[in-house]
Amino acid sequence: MAEIELMKYNEVDIVADFISEINKIEESNIGYCGKDSLEIAHALREDISDIPYNNSFLTVYEEGELIGVLGFDADLENNSAEIWGPFVKKNKWDVVNTLWNKMIGLLPDEINSISMFPNKQNKQVLQLAKDLSFNRHSDQTILKFNRNRITELDAVSILELKEEYFTEMKQLHDKYFPNTYYSGQQIINRLNEERKVFIIVDNSQLCGYIYVEAEPAYGEASIEFFAVKESERGKGIGSKLLTIALKWLFTIESIKSITLCVNSSNQNAISLYKKVGFQHIHELCFFTRNV
Numbered sequence: 153m154a155e156i157e158l159m160k161y162n163e164v165d166i167v168a169d170f171i172s173e174i175n176k177i178e179e180s181n182i183g184y185c186g187k188d189s190l191e192i193a194h195a196l197r198e199d200i201s202d203i204p205y206n207n208s209f210l211t212v213y214e215e216g217e218l219i220g221v222l223g224f225d226a227d228l229e230n231n232s233a234e235i236w237g238p239f240v241k242k243n244k245w246d247v248v249n250t251l252w253n254k255m256i257g258l259l260p261d262e263i264n265s266i267s268m269f270p271n272k273q274n275k276q277v278l279q280l281a282k283d284l285s286f287n288r289h290s291d292q293t294i295l296k297f298n299r300n301r302i303t304e305l306d307a308v309s310i311l312e313l314k315e316e317y318f319t320e321m322k323q324l325h326d327k328y329f330p331n332t333y334y335s336g337q338q339i340i341n342r343l344n345e346e347r348k349v350f351i352i353v354d355n356s357q358l359c360g361y362i363y364v365e366a367e368p369a370y371g372e373a374s375i376e377f378f379a380v381k382e383s384e385r386g387k388g389i390g391s392k393l394l395t396i397a398l399k400w401l402f403t404i405e406s407i408k409s410i411t412l413c414v415n416s417s418n419q420n421a422i423s424l425y426k427k428v429g430f431q432h433i434h435e436l437c438f439f440t441r442n443v
Contacts, residue, residue, distance in 0.1 A: 154219070154247050156254055159209040167211065168193035170218050174239045182277065183269035183294070183436035185236050202226040203260065209236070210255055212247050219244040222251050228262050235268045238277065245276060252284070256443065265442050272435040286439035291416040295430040298409045302402050304429055308395050313340075313349035313361065320358040321349065328379045339363050339377070350396045352389050359384040362393040364401060371406035394428045 159167060172189040174180045186192045196205045200223075209223030220240040224233040235255075238248050259266070270277035272291065281288070313321055322336030334342070343349060346366045352359045362378035375397055380389045401407055414421050416435055426432070 154212050154214045154244075154250075156210055156212050156247075156251060158207065158258075159205050159211050159221075159223070161206060163211060164193050164196050164205070165189070166218060167209070167221055168196060170221060171236075171239050174241075178271055178273040178434060179275065180239070180242070180277075181271035181274055181434065182235075182237060182239070183271060183292070183434075184234070200225050202228045208258060210251060210258075212240070212244075212251055214244065220247055220251055222248075222255050224255065224259065224266065226260070226263060228260070231262055232265045232267065233259060233263050235266055238280070248276075248280065252280075259443060263443060265440055267441075268439040269436045270439070272437055278437065281437075281439045284441065286441040289438045289440060292413045292436045292438055293416045293422055294433040294436060295412045295414060295422070295425050296409055296433050297398060297428070297430045299402055299407070301429050302398065305395050305399060306392075308392050308399065310396050310400060311351055311353065313343070313351050317351060317353070317358050321351065321361050324358065324361060324379050324381060325363075325377060329377055332377075334363075334376070348400060350393065350400065352392055352396075354384070359387075360389045360393055362397045364397045366401055366404050366407065368404050368406050371408060373401045373404070373407050373410055375410065375412060390424050391428050394425070398428070 168189045171185060171192050172187055175182060175185055176187050186195060200208060203226040205223060208226060209221065211218060212220035220238060222237040222239070224235050226233045238251060240248055268277070268281055268286065270281065318340055322340070325336035325339065339349065346368065347364070349361055349363045351361045358381070360378065360380035363376045364373065365376055366373040378390070378393050380393070398410065401410060412425060412430065414425065
């Protein structure tokens with residue numbers, strides 16, 4: 153008989169190993185939960201913070217064997233939660249509905265929406281999302297550039313954003329990314345040794361910019377925004393900006409790869425990333441539901 157209980161402190165490594173093995177398989181993969189057991193364990197201990205894992209994750213054991221895990225990463229400030237799982241052994245899927253209902257019972261009253269990012273090949277979770285009346289918003293393509301490919305990048309001159317181009321950069325950013333999580337001015341305010349804006353200039357005019365952030369302590373990095381003036385498109389500036397960003401990010405020894413998530417309908421962007429050297433990893437489906 154299956155026993156469902158809250159995850160315990162001494163189970164982190166066991167659960168991380170279990171999620172890792174299931175998440176390495178496309179047909180059972182859940183996006184953003186990781187495939188490396190050490191990274192998953194770190195995320196459970198450090199990143200699941202608004203509601204710790206011992207109050208937000210459930211385990212299922214059958215005859216002493218771990219057969220399933222399901223939990224959520226709460227964001228109380230935004231009244232939302234991202235679902236981790238279900239991670240269930242292939243021949244034990246009959247426990248999922250009971251497991252799901254118990255997890256929903258753990259959600260605090262402040263949470264009014266939940267989201268899921270199953271792999272497009274994860275047919276069981278896609279069907280679960282449909283059965284539970286989730287809304288499918290978009291498909292996302294995951295692309296990755298590994299450090300061992302930096303020698304393939306073209307030679308480029310690296311130019312950081314200077315104060316004389318602040319106004320042009322803000323105007324360009326705010327034009328193409330209105331009402332996003334960082335305005336042009338906020339990006340400038342965030343600049344430091346680990347957050348950089350790189351630019352391309354022609355005849356003293358800003359042609360385009362790219363904003364990147366690095367977290368050396370965790371070996372992580374992200375390409376947050378980049379844009380090219382409409383009048384300057386078709387000249388290879390997008391490729392140069394991406395190349396500049398990658399070359400700088402990989403000067404940080406702890407960063408082994410850069411992963412991007414792009415709307416699958418944006419084929420122009422996907423083609424550009426692939427041209428620079430990003431490789432297609434998989435596709436995720438983005439679901440949400442009110443609770």
